[in-house]
Amino acid sequence: MTDVANDVIAIIAKKVRVDHPKIEMSDRLQDLGLESLDAVEMIFDLEEKFDIQIPYNANNPRTEFDTVGDVVSAIEKLVASRPS
Amino acid sequence: MSELRRVVVTGLGAVSPLGHTARSTWAELKAGVSGIGPITLAADREALSQKVAAEVKDFDPLKHFEERRLSTLDRVSQFAMVAAREAIAQSGIVFDMPRSLRTATIVGTGTGGQTTVDESYRRVYLENKQRVFPLTIPKLMVNAPASQVSMDCGLRGPAFVVASACASATHAIGLAFQMVRGGVADYAVTGGSEACITFGVVRCWEAMRVMAPDTARPFSKDRxxxxLGEGAAMLVLETLESAQARGATILAEIVGFGMSADAGDITAPDQGGMARAIEGALADAKLAPQDIQYINAHGTGTAANDETETQALHQVFGGHARKLAVSSTKSMIGHALGAAGALEMVATVMAVREGVAPPTVNFLGPDPACDLDYVPNEARKMPIEAALSNSFAFGGLNAVLAVRKFA
Structure with missing residues (x-):
């Protein structure tokens, strides 16, 4: 697991109050109990942690953020394209 | 308990993204004009992701106030005063003694003097200035709009600001209605004001991730x-007896007020809480669900509000829900937070008076989760005997007013 993945899962774990080691890449955020306000806070934490901008509108939930793995790969892409 | 008195509306005033009077605002609402456009008021607007809002355009304070008074008047108070003056002028009431003592000033606002807050904080934090302007506190204090209206118009009865976020004005008008009905006051100047298009406020709303990038499409698919909007609206309320004795033009009668709290989530809307406020207003008005023809919805344009409000209307109105005309004027004037309920009462009073349901514009087509008649894109002439104006706030605070045609 990459450092980015590890950090992303830690942030998700904090929001859903599930222990970090128990979270799998295939877990669906909804099934982990992530509610809409948690999602907005998770996005904020991810942006702050990695200094990135994530386009996200709570009215139009991004289906590509269905699972933990989806979030990890989206953040890895945004981090890779971050201006250095 | 003394007998409840009938309460009527005899004056309306407004400052809105569609005009600086209630008359011009209503004409544009009926015509389906959108007041949504580029953000021009916020400092550093280039740094904002959100590019559009419903701003009050070309508002020149010097047209309304002497320059020396402006050191105590935030934009939010200016809007409230201009709207109050218009409403009082239309009513024809002169608030001299002893009438002044029996007149309440109840004003809703969500955020208070944000322009002053923003400017002051920029001065001290960004520009490293050592001092702010001496009258910063009376200018930004959240009660200022009520105080300034009371001072400007010489109203000496009960006066205060009501804050319940997006329901502030509806709560304010409801309280004023109860005061006049119950005999605490004989007249009320009441409504709401908001002037929240500042860098700080818009940035905070961006963080909520609930704003549309382009325009408001309440109840529509792809909303x-x-x-965000801004502006003010004020109403003059008095007893039916007083209005008739004066020979005043009665615009409509306020007949009921319902309130509830969700006691649930801080932001998520709640069907049960909404329904209880609507039922409360109907019961207070002694109206049956079938007596209502028009509803000015809260209709913010968020996925959650519009679907939940639709469900609440189904719950309360049953089979009659599909016969209702339900529209959101926020599609044209945006969401003016603490002023929203007052601007929407202007629309509701005029809808009842003229028999015209204003439209929900920017409507692209039905969303399966929103299956009522939202008066899409064009106003509709129709008989309206009674109507409701809904306001449902963040924090789970709900308020609904019932209005009846006066004939």
């Missing part, structure tokens, strides 16, 4: 959220 993307709310659009």
């Amino acid at each position: 993307k959220g709310l659009i």
Whole structure:
């Protein structure tokens, strides 16, 4: 697991109050109990942690953020394209 | 308990993204004109992701106030005063003694003097200035709009600001209605004001991730959220007896007020809480669900509000829900937070008076989760005997007013 993945899962774990080691890449955020306000806070934490901008509108939930793995790969892409 | 008195509306005033009077605002609402456009008021607007809002355009304070008074008047108070003056002028009431003592000033606002807050904080934090302007506190204090209206118009009865976020004005008008009905006051100047298009406020709303990037499309498919608005609206309320004795033009009668709290989530809307406020207003008005023809919805344009409000209307109105005309004027004037309920009462009073339901514009087509008649895109002439104006706030605070045609 990459450092980015590890950090992303830690942030998700904090929001859903599930222990970090128990979270799998295939877990669906909804099934982990992530509610809409948690999602907005998770996005904020991810942006702050990695200094990135994530386009996200709570009215139009991004289906590509269905699972933990989806979030990890989206953040890895945004981090890779971050201006250095 | 003394007998309840009938309460009527004899004056309306407004400052809105569609005009600086109630008359011009209503004409544009009927015509389906959108007041949503580029943000021009916020400092550093280039740094904002959100590019559009429903701003009051070309508002020149010097047209309304002497320059020396402006050091105590935030934009939010200016709007409230201009709207109050218009409403009082239309009513024809002169608030001299002892009438002044029996007149309440109840004003809703969500955020208070944000322009002053923003400017002051920029001065001290960004520009490293050592001092702010001496009258910063009376200018920004959240009660200022009520105080300034009371001072400007010489109203000496009960006066205060009501804050319940997006329901502030509806709570304010409801309280004023109860005061006049119950005999605490004989007249009321009441409504709401908001002037929240500042860098700080818009940035905080961006963080909520609930704003649409383009425009407000309440109840429509592909709606993307709310659009911030600003402005003020004020109503003059008095007893039916007083209005008739004066030979005043009665615009409509306020007949009921319902309130509830969700006691649930801080932001998520709640069907049960909404329904209880609507039922409360109907019961207070002694109206049956079938007596209502028009509803000015809260209709913010967010996915959650519009679907939940639709469900609440189904719950309360049953089979009659599909016969209702339900529209959101926020599609044209945005969401003016603490002023929203007052601007929407202007629309509701005029809808009842003229028999015209204003439209929900920017409507692209039905969303399966929103299956009522939202008066899409064009106003509709129709008989309206009674109507409701809904306001449902963040924090789970709900308020609904019932209005009846006066004939």
